[in-house]
Amino acid sequence: MNISQTPVVASNANPVAPIARVFDNDRSSAAYRLRIALRLKRLDPRRDHVVIHGAAATHREPAYAGINPQRLVPAIELADGTVLTQTLAIIEYLDELVPAPPLLPTSAVARAAARSVALAVACDIHPFGTPRVGLYLGEAAGLSPDAVRDWTRHWIREGLDSLDRLLAIHRKGRYAIDDAPGIADIFLAPQALVAERQGFDLGQWPILAEVVASLRLLPAFSETVPA
Ligand SMILES: N[C@@H](CCC(=O)N[C@@H](CS)C(=O)NCC(=O)O)C(=O)O
Structure with missing residues (x-):
């Protein structure tokens, strides 16, 4: 399932780092967006589950706030340690990392x-x-x-x-x-x-x-x- 994340568009001027892990939650609709995009791109990175509901929620604690300053899921961590947040930004990044199939129309x-x-x-x-x-x-x-x-x-x-x-x-x-x-x-x-x-x-x-x-x-x- 995991295909190469070697970026077609990467260059020194336009570096694109592969995904190291995803901060996911199996009840979140925003995290569902990212799961769909990863699946369309045939990517299957490591997933860390972040609890966001009820008394056991950990997303507002310092450990996760240190990863995602907005304390929301999903987020991704790249191989170079950069963390990306906001699904639209993350999914557009995925589209640059693995251009096929494209997630944006041509016009x-x-x-x-x-x-x-x-x-x-x-x-x-x-x-x-x-x-x-x-x-x-x-x-x-x-x-x-x-x-x-x-x-x-x-x-x-x-x-x-x-x-x-x-x-x-x-x-x-x-x-x-x-x-x-x-x-x-x-x-x-x-x-x-x-x-x-x-x-x-x-x-x-x-x-x-x-x-x-x-x-x-x-x-x-x-x-x-x-x-
Ligand atoms: N605009 C953000 C929304 C992220 C978001 O709100 N995620 C929800 C889960 S669906 C969350 O983490 N909620 C935690 C909370 O509301 O405390 C994105 O697109 O990534």
Whole structure:
């Protein structure tokens, strides 16, 4: 499964170091994005599990904060010791490290469209449903578990309404952008799964549901799902 990470694009002016390990969490939707990308690239680096839920969580402790200053998963450590954070940045790095199959479309317009779908998820939907936000709403803002759930569901509904409209504009193939699974899909599928786990029926977003159904036929998406 582990193919060579020898970078095709590396040079002295453009060094690309291989991945030494991944800081993963099997329940995290952001970590799911990275698992999909690694699988599409046929990379299988060492994985260190970081606990982010409940009393056993370790991601906010000094040991992990020393690795990822944002205290979030996922992160990757390169062979030269550099740590990279933020899934979009990490996945674009992977795309430079192992160019095939490409995770970004060939045209500049389609690349921008793909990034806009990914960023809509990463910036405007996913953060509202993270453990840190839920904990704050419950503990500091005093919301009941039901109120936190309603709040989370509100932002998912708003976000997926927007995503379905975005896909209506940008989709030119079987998946989010074209006929090759790429960055937009890697962000879309995990967010759709979160929505289902929050009780939504994806059928209310017909384009998104169709894209997700196609993606779930791919092992990279179906065999890496969060627990
Ligand atoms: N924008 C970040 C999001 C990372 C993120 O929020 N990860 C979540 C897991 S899905 C996390 O570590 N949460 C810990 C917390 O909320 O305390 C990325 O794309 O990598």
